[in-house]
Amino acid sequence: MSVVVLGLTLGAIFGAAARAGRFCLLRGMKGLVPGKAARDLSALQAFALALAVALAGTQALNLIGGTDLQAALPLRAGSPWLAMLIGGAIFGLGMALANSCGARALVLLAGGNLRSLVVLLCLGLAAQATLTGVLAPARAAVQQLGQANLAGLSLPQLIAGAGIPAQVALAIATILPALALAAFAWPLIRRRPLEAAMAAIIGATVVGGWWITFATDDPFDPKPLTSLSYIGPMGESVLWLMLSTGRQAAFGVAIIGGTLLGAFATALLTRSLRAESFGSPRQTVASALGGALMGFGGVLALGCSIGQGLSGLSTLSIASLVAFAGILAGTALGLLILPQTAFIERT
Numbered sequence: 001m002s003v004v005v006l007g008l009t010l011g012a013i014f015g016a017a018a019r020a021g022r023f024c025l026l027r028g029m030k031g032l033v034p035g036k037a038a039r040d041l042s043a044l045q046a047f048a049l050a051l052a053v054a055l056a057g058t059q060a061l062n063l064i065g066g067t068d069l070q071a072a073l074p075l076r077a078g079s080p081w082l083a084m085l086i087g088g089a090i091f092g093l094g095m096a097l098a099n100s101c102g103a104r105a106l107v108l109l110a111g112g113n114l115r116s117l118v119v120l121l122c123l124g125l126a127a128q129a130t131l132t133g134v135l136a137p138a139r140a141a142v143q144q145l146g147q148a149n150l151a152g153l154s155l156p157q158l159i160a161g162a163g164i165p166a167q168v169a170l171a172i173a174t175i176l177p178a179l180a181l182a183a184f185a186w187p188l189i190r191r192r193p194l195e196a197a198m199a200a201i202i203g204a205t206v207v208g209g210w211w212i213t214f215a216t217d218d219p220f221d222p223k224p225l226t227s228l229s230y231i232g233p234m235g236e237s238v239l240w241l242m243l244s245t246g247r248q249a250a251f252g253v254a255i256i257g258g259t260l261l262g263a264f265a266t267a268l269l270t271r272s273l274r275a276e277s278f279g280s281p282r283q284t285v286a287s288a289l290g291g292a293l294m295g296f297g298g299v300l301a302l303g304c305s306i307g308q309g310l311s312g313l314s315t316l317s318i319a320s321l322v323a324f325a326g327i328l329a330g331t332a333l334g335l336l337i338l339p340q341t342a343f344i345e346r347t
Contacts, residue, residue: 003216007251010212011258012265014205014228018107019266021046021198025305026095026104026331033335042188046199049185051310053203056178058210058227058314059170067214071225073302074317075153080143081322087142087300088308088326089333090293091231096334098290101305102230102298105291106256110263112275118284119291120234126295127235135296142300155316173316206310213251227314228255229307231298301326 017023028044062069069075095101098119100108105116105123129135152158159169189196209227217223233252240253267273278284298304301323303312309327312320 003212003251004249004254006212006216007254008258008261010205010208010228011255011260012262013208013258014103014202014255015107015110015259015262015264016266017198017201017205017262018103018259019111019263019272020270021195021202023047023050023107023195023198023202024100024104025309026099026101029328029331029335033332042192042195045185045188046195047309048181049188049196049199050203050206051313052178052181052185053200054206054310054314055174055181055316057204057207059174059316061207061211067210068225069210069315072210072315072317073224073226074308074312074315074320077153079153079302079319080145081319082145083143084301084319084323085326086145087297087302088323088328089330090297091301091304092297092327092330092332093334094290094293094295094297094330095305095327096290096331096338097286098294099287102234102294103228103259103304103306106230106259107263110260111267112273114275114277115283115287118287119294121238122288122291123231123295123298124234124238126292127231127299128238128295130296130299131232131235139296139300153318155318155321158318203310206314209255209311210314216251223251226251227307227311229303229311230256230259231295231304231307235295235299297330 022043023046024043025047028041028047031040031042031044058067058069061067098105100116100119102120102123105119109116109120126135130139152161155173156166156170159173160166164172185196185199188199206227210225213223213225213227217225229252233250233256236250237253237256240249264273278287294304298307301308303309303320303323305324305327308320308323313324
């Protein structure tokens with residue numbers, strides 16, 4: 001089976017689960033900020049459960065030879081960690097401004113939310129401009145700010161550097177965080193089993209992404225080992241829409257298309273499909289600017305709240321920890337400084 005078909009299938013599973021479970025890190029962060037929303041930690045607990053499944057599943061898959069995390073993008077040497085921290089913060093600020101991340105915007109668009117179309121177009125254009133276009137010099141300048149030199153690229157490597165055997169270090173770095181995340185998510189599992197099940201499925205799709213890109217790799221045309229992410233692939237999708245006759249669809253483009261299809265099917269089944277548009281010019285500007293910030297910041301951070309927050313962290317990459325810390329900080333800052341009227345809950 002081709003990588004495109006597998007990517008479409010995986011994306012459809014993610015999109016359906018994200019739509020059915022209203023999966024959204026931003027919604028969870030709102031519950032932590034006084035005055036922005038009712039104190040409801042269920043969305044944050046769902047994200048924690050998805051991360052626990054992704055972490056445990058990815059590390060187990062690597063142990064049995066189903067993937068090779070040493071070749072994964074989050075664990076490559078020379079990552080510009082300071083730029084990733086800054087990029088994560090910019091992405092988080094954009095996410096708060098746009099009121100959704102890239103993955104959530106796709107899910108909302110599939111349900112008829114036209115505001116998300118503006119977010120995604122600006123995100124995709126900004127991401128591609130940052131990778132290869134007019135914003136590439138700015139990206140290069142930020143990436144030259146410096147790099148940290150640590151004893152290892154992953155959390156197990158850092159623990160092993162203290163003299164602990166490698167297998168024990170891996171067990172500590174995997175089991176303890178996974179148990180802590182599952183314990184935090186336990187109230188959701190008991191009270192909202194549907195949301196918990198959808199979060200677990202989303203975590204499993206991350207594991208599936210690592211397996212697919214490993215199992216379908218062509219030694220004569222090697223591709224980077226990756227999993228779910230929605231920044232670079234969104235830029236690739238914009239290019240593919242314009243140049244599809246001369247540009248082959250890749251795994252990331254298939255993930256984008258599959259997410260739309262899965263979320264659309266779920267919207268139809270749940271009868272939640274309805275057209276929504278902007279309520280004011282200010283909302284239009286916020287959506288466009290938020291999307292552009294997410295595109296630029298996400299490229300600097302080498303991922304988004306899914307690409308680094310789930311896929312990256314499932315590899316136990318230190319660089320992903322840095323990028324995700326930036327995303328959380330930028331999101332919290334955005335929620336604190338933006339007016340409360342910006343946080344009207346979407347579908």
